[in-house]
Amino acid sequence: MPRLPFLIAGALVLAAAALHFGLTPSAAESARVIPPPTQDDSAAPETSATIVLAGGCFWGVQGVYQHVQGVTSAVSGYAGGAKETASYDKVTSGRTGHAEAVRIVYDPRKVTLGQLLQIYFSAAHDPTQLNRQGPDVGTQYRSTIFPTTERQATLAKAYILQLDQAKAFPAKIVTTIEPAQTFYPAEAYHQDYMTLHPRQPYIVMHDLPKVESLKRLFPTSWRADPVLVSKTGM
Template sequence: MTTSDSFFSRRRGALGLLAAGVAAAGLFAWQRPAYSLRTDEAVTLPAPAMDEPAGTAHTETAVFAGGCFWGVQGVFQHVRGVQKAVSGYAGGTADTAQYETVSSGRTGHAESVQVTFDPSQVSYGTLLQVFFSVAHDPTQLNRQGPDSGTQYRSALFPANAQQKRVAQAYIAQLEAAHAFGGPIVTRIEDGAAFYPAEAYHQDFLTEHPSYPYIVINDLPKVGNLKRVFPSLYRDDPVLVKAASAS
C-alpha cells in the first residue's frame, strides 16, 4: 500500500460495511440514516461574550483541532470571511509532521486546520462559535466519532495572547451555561507551530463527497453549518488547491 493510499485504511474501522452501504445507496447529508455512527450533533450556542476588538487588519490566522481534519477543513471552507483553510498538524515537531507518523498517536501532533480569515468579515470569536457548534464534539476526549487517539483531540492553538483570552473566556462561558451534556475537554495549547498536511489531504471533502467516511461523518457538519449559521454559510468553498494555482 502506497503512502497516498494508506490513509484510506485508517478511516474504515468501525464504519465497515455500513459506510459502504450508505455510499452505495447514494445518501446525502439531508438523507442521513438513523443508524449513522456519527454522534456529534450540531448544537446552537450563544455568541462569545468576549471577542477580539475590531481592527484594521484584513488577514488573521487561527488553528483548530477537532478530530479528522477533513471535516473541520470542509466546514471552515464554507464560512464567509474565511480566505483559506489548510489541513495539517500542530502540537509536535517538524520532523514528525507526516501523516503516517502522526497516525501513531505518539508525536504530540493533532490533526488541525489553519484558518486564514478577514476579521472585518468574521471574527475569531465567531469562528470559535462555529467550531464548538458544528465542526466537532468538544466533550470527546482524545477521539472524535470513530477515530481515537491523541491526534484527534479537541484543541485550540492561539496565534497570540488575545486569541488565547477569547478562547479561554468562551470555554468558561459555555461551561457556565452547561451548553453540553458533559465537560468540555478542549485544550488550549500555546506556542505550537503549524505544518501543512500532504497534498492528498487538502480539499478532501470537496474532492471526495461520496467517500463513505465523508458521507457519514463530515457532510452533515457542512449541512449543519448552513442550517445553524445561514448568514455565515457560502455555497462555494475556498479551496487550497485553487488558491495555490492562482
C-alpha cells in the first residue's frame, strides 16, 4: 500500500465511489474458483513448515492466512532485498528489490502446501497483475512465492503450469518464484493490521472481502479466530 496518509485519503475516495455506484466491498474484490493442484504433499510427519508468499499489500495476505486452519503463524514483512533496506520507508520506494510478503508457518499434518497455494491464487490476490495489486503499484507489490525448500519450489512451478494450461485465469499468471531469500519481519504497527483496524477504508474495500472469499470458497479451511502475531510473536 502507499504511504499511510495517502492510503487513507485514497481509500476514502474508493469507498465513496463504491457507495455512489452501489458497489459493496465484496463486489470490489472477487475471488476465483480454481482447481486444486494435481501434485501436492500428502499429510507429512513434520509438525512445522514455512513458506513466504507475496501478493500485494501484506495486510490482506496476512489477514487471509491468519484465518486458515493449520497455520500457526503469519507475519508481515519483506523479502527479496537486503537487510539494510528491509524497512517500510525504504521498501515503498520500489527500488529495494523487496516485496511486501508474509511468512507463513503451518502444520503439514493439518494443511498441505497445495491447499495454501490454492488459497493464495484463488482468494489472497490476483496472480495475473504484474508488479501491482489493485490500487498499489510497484515491484514491492509483485506476486511472488519465496520457497524455503526445493520441494516447495517444484510444487509451486507445477501448479502455476497446471493453472495456465487449464486457463484458470483470463490472463497468464505472472507469479515469480524466488528461492533462497531472507525474510525480514515488518514493523510492529503493520502486524495484525486487519484485525486491529477492521473499519479502515482500505481494509474494508480491499482486504476484508478476501477473508470473506476464504470463508465462502474454502469452508473446511476456515478458522473464525485468527492466529495473531500479538500471541505468536515474530
